[in-house]
Amino acid sequence: MTKFNVPDMSCGHCTAAIEKEIKGADQAANVSCDLSDQSVTIQSHLTPDALLAVIKQAGYEATRI
Numbered sequence: 001m002t003k004f005n006v007p008d009m010s011c012g013h014c015t016a017a018i019e020k021e022i023k024g025a026d027q028a029a030n031v032s033c034d035l036s037d038q039s040v041t042i043q044s045h046l047t048p049d050a051l052l053a054v055i056k057q058a059g060y061e062a063t064r065i
């Protein structure tokens with residue numbers, strides 16, 4: 001399980017965009033976005049670096065926490 005901070009994630013549209021992008025890269029991924037602390041927790045076979053790239057691809061800067 002990998003957790004990221006995504007500071008620009010501010011509403012349901014953001015979380016949906018991030019979830020969609022991650023599911024597109026790994027259909028079996030488990031994604032949990034928390035707007036209260038702007039974190040995204042992901043269970044996936046993808047590496048943390050690959051997940052970072054996918055979040056970036058969705059248009060968001062992220063850091064691993």
Ligand SMILES: [Cu+2]
Binds near residue numbers: 013014015
């Ligand atoms: Cu939004």
